[in-house]
Amino acid sequence: xxxxxxxKHQALADEVAQFLxxxxxxxxxxxxxHQPPDERMLDWHALLVEHGYSSRTVPRAYGGFGAAPDxxxxxxxxxxxxxxxxxxxxxxxxxxMVAPTLLEVGTEAQKRDYVRPTILxxxxxxxxxxxxxxxSDLASVQTRAVRDGDDYVINGQKIWTSFAHYAHMIYxxxxxxxxxxxxxxxxxxxxxxxxxxxxxxxxxxxxGRREFNEVFFTDVRVPAGQMVMGPGDGWKVAQVNLKHExxxxxxxxxxxxxxxxxxxxxxxxxxDGRVAMQQPELRARLLQLQAEAAALRAHHLRLxxxxxxxxxxxxxxxxxKLAGTGLLWRLSALAIDAFGEPGLRYAPHVDASxxxxxxxxxxxxxxxxxxxxxxxxSHIQKNIIAERGLGLPPEPRAASxxxxxxxxxxxxxxx
Amino acid sequence: xxxxxxRGFDMALWRELQALGVPALRVPxxxxxxxxxxxDAAVAAEALGSGSVPAPFxxxxxxxxxxxxxxxxxxxxxxxxxxxxxxxxxxxxxxxxLECAAARAPSMSxxxxxxxxxxxxDAAGATHCLVLLGDGRTALVAADGRGVSVQAQANIxxxxxxxxxxxxxxxxxxxxxxxxxxxxxHRVRDAGxxxxxxxxxxxAQHMLDSAVAWAGERVQFGRVIGSFQGxxxxxxxxxxxxxxCRALLWQAAHAHDQNxxxxxxxxxxxxxxxxxxxxxxARMTTEAHGGMGFTxxxxxxxxxxxxxxxxxxxxxxxxxxxxxxxxQGWISPLPVxxxxxxxxx
Numbered sequence: 001x002x003x004x005x006x007x008k009h010q011a012l013a014d015e016v017a018q019f020l021x022x023x024x025x026x027x028x029x030x031x032x033x034h035q036p037p038d039e040r041m042l043d044w045h046a047l048l049v050e051h052g053y054s055s056r057t058v059p060r061a062y063g064g065f066g067a068a069p070d071x072x073x074x075x076x077x078x079x080x081x082x083x084x085x086x087x088x089x090x091x092x093x094x095x096x097m098v099a100p101t102l103l104e105v106g107t108e109a110q111k112r113d114y115v116r117p118t119i120l121x122x123x124x125x126x127x128x129x130x131x132x133x134x135x136s137d138l139a140s141v142q143t144r145a146v147r148d149g150d151d152y153v154i155n156g157q158k159i160w161t162s163f164a165h166y167a168h169m170i171y172x173x174x175x176x177x178x179x180x181x182x183x184x185x186x187x188x189x190x191x192x193x194x195x196x197x198x199x200x201x202x203x204x205x206x207x208g209r210r211e212f213n214e215v216f217f218t219d220v221r222v223p224a225g226q227m228v229m230g231p232g233d234g235w236k237v238a239q240v241n242l243k244h245e246x247x248x249x250x251x252x253x254x255x256x257x258x259x260x261x262x263x264x265x266x267x268x269x270x271x272d273g274r275v276a277m278q279q280p281e282l283r284a285r286l287l288q289l290q291a292e293a294a295a296l297r298a299h300h301l302r303l304x305x306x307x308x309x310x311x312x313x314x315x316x317x318x319x320x321k322l323a324g325t326g327l328l329w330r331l332s333a334l335a336i337d338a339f340g341e342p343g344l345r346y347a348p349h350v351d352a353s354x355x356x357x358x359x360x361x362x363x364x365x366x367x368x369x370x371x372x373x374x375x376x377x378s379h380i381q382k383n384i385i386a387e388r389g390l391g392l393p394p395e396p397r398a399a400s401x402x403x404x405x406x407x408x409x410x411x412x413x414x415x
Numbered sequence: 416x417x418x419x420x421x422r423g424f425d426m427a428l429w430r431e432l433q434a435l436g437v438p439a440l441r442v443p444x445x446x447x448x449x450x451x452x453x454x455d456a457a458v459a460a461e462a463l464g465s466g467s468v469p470a471p472f473x474x475x476x477x478x479x480x481x482x483x484x485x486x487x488x489x490x491x492x493x494x495x496x497x498x499x500x501x502x503x504x505x506x507x508x509x510x511x512x513l514e515c516a517a518a519r520a521p522s523m524s525x526x527x528x529x530x531x532x533x534x535x536x537d538a539a540g541a542t543h544c545l546v547l548l549g550d551g552r553t554a555l556v557a558a559d560g561r562g563v564s565v566q567a568q569a570n571i572x573x574x575x576x577x578x579x580x581x582x583x584x585x586x587x588x589x590x591x592x593x594x595x596x597x598x599x600x601h602r603v604r605d606a607g608x609x610x611x612x613x614x615x616x617x618x619a620q621h622m623l624d625s626a627v628a629w630a631g632e633r634v635q636f637g638r639v640i641g642s643f644q645g646x647x648x649x650x651x652x653x654x655x656x657x658x659x660c661r662a663l664l665w666q667a668a669h670a671h672d673q674n675x676x677x678x679x680x681x682x683x684x685x686x687x688x689x690x691x692x693x694x695x696x697a698r699m700t701t702e703a704h705g706g707m708g709f710t711x712x713x714x715x716x717x718x719x720x721x722x723x724x725x726x727x728x729x730x731x732x733x734x735x736x737x738x739x740x741x742x743q744g745w746i747s748p749l750p751v752x753x754x755x756x757x758x759x760x
Binding site: 004267277278283284287288290291292294295296298299300301302315316319322323379381382383385386387389390391392393394395396 | 627630631638639641642643644647648650651652654655656658659660661662663665666673681684685687688691733736739740745746
């Protein structure tokens with residue numbers, strides 16, 4: 001066995017290192033995600049797109065770099081940036097999921113109108129999936145879209161909609177064919193958040209910063225051309241969407257970056273002169289987490305390798321969300337402990353809060369708790385791992401008002 | 416397995432492994448071996464752990480060839496390596512001078528070796544023993560020679576053997592071509608750590624596979640027990656813990672083969688992390704079997720004990736983490752005798 005980089009990949013790693021040496025110092029620090037991007041961030045991101053370090057495989061006709069798909073290239077670039085501690089541009093839903101989905105199944109008009117501004121980070125998207133009655137059981141969404149002439153008319157409510165208060169666009173999963181089986185009755189519409197009849201209400205969360213919203217649709221009219229694929233194809237589009245999300249899932253870069261921040265923190269004397277690294281209990285925890293991070297990083301490379309060879313990774317892919325979010329939670333927990341008593345500080349609304357390390361770590365820690373729940377709770381993840389990964393039998397389920405589905409399907413979208 | 420484990424070393428089983436090329440894996444082709452890397456040996460180690468195979472491997476087939484290649488003269492290599500590849504010469508490993516003060520370590524004068532060594536790996540069935548001396552040099556001594564007394568140490572896992580050896584002016588051959596013998600000794604230990612971690616991953620995977628199969632068969636309360644979330648979630652947690660260890664194993668073994676800068680750190684992390692994970696997985700999967708998991712009848716405990724051995728031997732998680740901290744300059748270097756090479760102050 002030989003796990004070394006090929007010449008081509010080594011050349012890319014060198015190119016990335018040179019780019020970072022030349023430009024890395026002027027990379028902005030990203031916001032924590034509670035406010036829209038500023039011009040500095042947009043400029044930096046545009047430079048990355050130009051060099052193929054973001055949206056690398058998007059065709060040039062739609063504003064991308066036009067490289068052939070190569071999962072290892074993506075990993076090499078990401079690792080170079082993570083190691084240098086340089087922000088690799090937006091990884092928002094538009095960049096990560098919407099643009100690749102439209103490129104795969106969108107109409108020419110949809111690609112032309114949306115892909116370029118989306119990958120440049122100038123068109124921001126939010127996701128209209130979950131509803132108060134459709135969380136883990138996503139395919140039971142009840143928001144209706146009814147055909148009326150050349151339009152669809154949407155009525156209903158979405159929830160947990162991150163960034164809806166400043167997103168330009170939303171993609172919505174709604175029920176267009178109420179008589180058809182649960183999954184077959186859904187359609188996928190994309191529309192401007194400025195469309196009349198959309199109301200966004202904040203849904204405050206425990207961090208005290210505005211992230212989530214509820215989005216209400218009252219007789220919202222959308223031209224039929226805004227549908228991706230056809231009526232009843234919504235679940236299929238969502239699967240395409242998810243496939244692209246999974247490419248990003250288990251991305252170890254966030255873990256690696258956070259580990260670097262944690263090591264720096266633990267080597268730095270705190271206000272009272274203590275150095276966390278000199279405290280055996282804290283140091284032992286750090287070393288445990290460092291090994292775990294190394295294992296997840298290696299695991300990620302294994303998945304990329306399998307993906308490049310079109311191998312179905314099965315259970316190996318299914319464990320990634322559970323393992324990664326659990327590790328992030330324990331990393332931020334250790335950081336708070338490393339601060340000692342001052343670790344209780346939390347001032348998220350002060351202007352300089354991004355520079356206040358204790359606040360940042362406390363925010364991360366609470367945000368991490370949200371990540372254990374969002375995108376499929378840890379409990380749902382364990383069901384998925386056990387049932388689809390290990391082949392254990394499903395939990396007996398009560399009969400649904402809507403037509404029954406195959407086991408596990410209703411989890412799939414959020415995994 | 417039970418019978419073999421009680422006897423300590425089984426020549427018939429060893430001959431089968433020999434026919435598969437197991438002792439030849441790490442011996443260069445020029446000396447009649449297969450010339451494969453530690454990454455390949457790790458795959459074999461995982462398979463042996465999975466079967467809880469009661470035969471020597473980490474010492475005899477992984478550490479010994481590495482040590483001989485690093486420290487023996489060309490003549491010695493030409494004499495020993497072919498016999499090691501064929502499985503005829505089985506070399507136990509005495510590295511405990513890495514852990515004890517120089518004054519207590521064995522010493523050699525005029526081809527006579529004297530001293531006490533403990534924690535000698537793969538001693539049962541060994542024809543020879545490689546001994547690390549207090550001055551960093553190495554000596555090869557015949558296991559059944561004059562002045563050599565081997566006393567098996569009771570250990571939790573009967574499928575591998577560890578012994579104390581008393582050596583009193585025994586005839587011995589020095590191996591002294593290594594440029595940095597301490598660095599070599601650490602590298603040999605790293606290889607052993609990686610092999611033991613691979614073994615533990617194989618053993619824990621076997622336990623998990625067995626638990627999943629059992630959970631899919633056993634019926635209680637009118638349901639297959641694997642349909643209960645309590646058990647399902649435990650097994651999901653077990654696979655989530657265990658599976659990434661395999662990728663870390665491959666990375667650590669690859670780094671070792673490449674002699675990469677981070678190879679010693681990865682070996683420490685691997686040994687520590689796999690030690691913790693496999694203990695937990697062994698606990699979860701034994702519990703999943705209910706009362707049967709605790710019985711000798713089912714024999715699952717042999718794999719539990721395999722994991723226990725692999726965790727404790729050649730550096731516990733706590734020791735390996737201290738070394739990892741030291742290698743990264745996070746704490747002062749460890750005392751001289753146990754300091755990993757390459758540690759920064």
